[in-house]
Amino acid sequence: MDFEWTPEEQAFRLRLKQFLAATLPDDWERFSQHGPGSPALTRYAETFCGKLADDKLLTPHWPKEIGGEGLDPWHQAILAEEMWIAGEPRGGQYMNVNWIGPTLIKYGSQWQQERYLPPIAEGRALWCQGFSEPGSGSDLASLRTRAVLEGDHYRVNGQKIWTSYAGLAQTCFLLCRTSDDRKRGISILLVPMDTPGITVRQIPSLIGEGDIHEVFFDDVLVPVEALFGNEGQAWEIIAYSLVNERLGIPRYGLARAALDRAVSVLKEEGRWNNDAVKIEAANVAALCEAARIASYAIVTKRAHGELVGPESSSARFATVMAERRVAEFVVEYLPEALADAHPYLKMHHQRGIVAGIAAGAAEIQLNIIATDVLKLPREPR
């Protein structure tokens, strides 16, 4: 058991910090208040990710044969931490390198890999994730968007909602129903967003401009080559993807950085010398660090090539607890941050609201922990 970073890992983190310091514009903290999916940040992310790719820092954890550096999951974790702490200058592209790419590598056909992996590795792709529907949120297996095979095309009809980045994404990782066999009736299509029949409507959000959308599919014709994996294999594939995604955003890192920033502001302004504030700050720090180490325990398993199971839900819920308490700390002791006094803290607050909602609601994580970690009997349906 070793809690020390290796010299090589430390050097990698330092390299990332230096890259960020040299690359991000001077007004970045204010600029980053644009939502990750906003047109401004999406445009900036193309430039930023291109530079990351030039420095071989965009997909260093991918295998060498498809443009990566073959680095281990610890490097992926360090990369994700540094980017998220910086305010995620990769915008929506973080999703590409975190789970879209790895899922393409594991399940994609040769054609799909050749078409989709290079743009991701070069930092010029943006994907959206067509999962939730108006009637299917946490109960994802009840989704109704239907794809009917007609010769060499699927005809897709239905509606998605809460779809991040859909306004500017080129491709949708779309879950749709190809039969009525609940989970086994769900398939994945990789759908170009400029296909006729797709309509996107942005939903104003607390996170910022351009983050969540409704997407309508009206008689959208998608060639059979777009089928990802086999018909009915979606549940298996997204289980793999979500394990990556649940760990993909190291929110504990930004939460802790925001807490440190808040303390620093309180000290500068002479408001730190107050036991009530210190006690709360320490409690919040404990939650952040507990979430961090629980997440590192998961990365350890991945680094050993072991299957990551329901313990990732426990790490994820720990992160939700931390994220929330940091937001509450800032509101209570630095309310001016949510006006415009401290852009970094405002950015954290805007994004923090998502922590327990996206990528599987916090309550679903608790269900998974109850059933699969604690082995409690399921609730009858």
Added chain:
Amino acid sequence: MDLSLNDDQVAIVDALDALTRPYAAVSLHETGFALFDPELERELSKSGFLDVAAVPELGVVTAAIIVERVARLPQATNAALSAIVAPLLGLSAGTPLCIVEENAQARPLRFLCEGATVVVAGHSITSFTVTGDQVRAEPEALYGYPVSSLRSVPSDRQQHDVSLDEFYTRWRIALAAESAGLLAAALQSVCVYTTDRNQFGRPLASFQGMRHRLAEAQVRTNGVYWLAIKAAATLDPADAALAALHAQEAARAVVYDFHQFMGGMGMTLEHPLHLWTYRLKLLASELGGRGANALAAADAIWG
């Protein structure tokens, strides 16, 4: 960074489990408030499990792994202070050890008895060997440990050449590691009971109101474990203060819930849950409680 147990640690845990298996299987019917077995204490000392902190390649982190595991047993043991604090003071493992803060001498001390070594934490770290007339037994105490109080503290004490930071760091790690094991065992016992107990035609633990709160307890318990183990690995005062704080906060959050979930059985001495939860209550008050540990953490992190 690698948070998996190494081969030595796996072997130690296996051997420890073999040693403690008979103790884990004892009858727990009406044990009273405290369950203590001197034979277990002797076996743990004799076997060398409590000496590992002094072995450079094993260190305090392995001691914390052992302490967490031993704390899951229904028997109260002094393993935490023996394995984690005693080596810092040059005391041999197995020495009955109690710690008292100079400004809180009235509090009940676990395992205080004639012949025990009492460490006094004040402006410096000192200790003395307790005589019979300095001990007031507390047979009616509600804590899950055998506890006694000090009638007096002698002024003539042995001085230990350790810094307050080092000492408090070890004490906090010991508290957090033991708490992690107690939380895990208490949670496990509640999960078993609420899975077996049927009401409204189905297991209690199938109701979401209970499932979610138990799951949240799992998250807290997991957090305490990892913060304790990390602090044991780094011996960093900030890590240790966070671990102790999180342990005491977790105890506050879950102990009453656990008894609540058990219904009537949660009020009895027939079920062993109290053996772990009532120990957590005493640990929650050590080191000045949550507030003092939080202030220590804040000072260590931010100054």
